Amino acid sequence: MEMLLMGVVMALFGVAVSAGLFAAATSDVRAMEALPALEPVVETAPSQFFAPATVPMARPIVSVDVLLLQIERHVRMEQAAAESFMAMPTAEMLHMRTASPLVH
Amino acid sequence: MQQAELLDGLSPRDAEQLLAIGTKVTLPRGTVLFELGSPADSVYIVTQSRLSLTLPMIVRGREENVLIEERQTGQALGWSALIPPHRFTLTAAAPFGAEVLRIPREALAAHLTERPEVGYIVMRNVAEIVGQRLQVFQAMWLREMQRVVELSAAREESA
Numbered sequence: 001m002e003m004l005l006m007g008v009v010m011a012l013f014g015v016a017v018s019a020g021l022f023a024a025a026t027s028d029v030r031a032m033e034a035l036p037a038l039e040p041v042v043e044t045a046p047s048q049f050f051a052p053a054t055v056p057m058a059r060p061i062v063s064v065d066v067l068l069l070q071i072e073r074h075v076r077m078e079q080a081a082a083e084s085f086m087a088m089p090t091a092e093m094l095h096m097r098t099a100s101p102l103v104h
Numbered sequence: 105m106q107q108a109e110l111l112d113g114l115s116p117r118d119a120e121q122l123l124a125i126g127t128k129v130t131l132p133r134g135t136v137l138f139e140l141g142s143p144a145d146s147v148y149i150v151t152q153s154r155l156s157l158t159l160p161m162i163v164r165g166r167e168e169n170v171l172i173e174e175r176q177t178g179q180a181l182g183w184s185a186l187i188p189p190h191r192f193t194l195t196a197a198a199p200f201g202a203e204v205l206r207i208p209r210e211a212l213a214a215h216l217t218e219r220p221e222v223g224y225i226v227m228r229n230v231a232e233i234v235g236q237r238l239q240v241f242q243a244m245w246l247r248e249m250q251r252v253v254e255l256s257a258a259r260e261e262s263a
Contacts, residue, residue: 064164071163072171079173082243086236094243095250103251 074100108149109233110180113225122222125215126205131155131198140195144184145209148196150177152203157181157194169195173237183230185209 062070077098085093097103111119128151131137137148137155148155154176158169172194175181184192186209216223 064166064168067163068168068170071161075171078244078247079240081247082240085243086239094246 070101074098074102108178108180110147110149110226110229112229114222118219118222118225122207122212122215122226123205125211126207129204129206131202131204133198133201135198135201137196137198137204138182138192140192142192144182144190144192146182147180147185147207147209147212148182149180149205149207150175150202151205152177153198153200155181155196155198155202155204157196159194169197180230180233183233186212186227186230 077100081093081096081098084096108119111122114122126149138144140159154174156171157173157175159172160167161170162168163170175196181196182192184190190209216226
């Protein structure tokens with residue numbers, strides 16, 4: 001019984017340490033998330049003879065600046081995840097998901 | 105400044121002597137400190153603010169410098185100056201303005217050759233910086249590979 005309880009306590013401690021490390025590593029990212037989001041620029045299809053001029057294209061295209069910000073955010077999140085893995089090297093930490101907009 | 109990662113483990117006196125080799129350089133907002141491929145003749149320690157390290161990437165047909173890493177106060181950059189072929193492998197810029205201590209390679213090499221015990225500690229710190237970067241990027245590369253494998257599997261399923 002004692003062994004079981006000790007095992008449970010150790011497991012909970014491990015989870016708490018992992019969560020703490022990941023939270024610390026992603027604090028910069030959360031600060032960035034607090035910034036006002038940039039609106040994606042939707043490009044419209046070129047006007048055609050029988051088509052209305054303002055029909056949006058099937059897929060919205062974000063501007064290069066927004067895309068660059070998304071890449072930057074992705075890199076920061078991936079780096080934070082990689083640093084968390086280094087602090088606690090397990091397969092779960094290595095493949096921990098982030099909220100990066102580029103992979104969702 | 106004596107808490108800089110490059111000086112970790114040095115006595116205050118040794119750290120002070122090493123710092124005395126360098127000169128402070130103020131970088132106004134947007135300054136590029138060094139460019140990818142340029143000759144690496146100095147090592148730098150960030151003394152104020154932060155520097156961004158970037159690599160070029162083609163985004164929508166245009167070459168853009170994409171952030172790879174940031175170096176903050178106390179951290180070193182430009183270790184390519186210590187390792188042949190002495191060419192920078194990233195571009196460093198100060199997007200918000202910064203101040204760095206510039207330590208010329210030749211002066212640093214002469215100083216460390218004269219004091220091998222200091223040289224050993226400094227090179228051990230350099231090895232730690234490089235090793236840490238390697239491990240972080242190894243993990244980042246594997247995470248991207250995992251996504252490539254998942255995308256490839258999803259594509260096969262949908263085909």
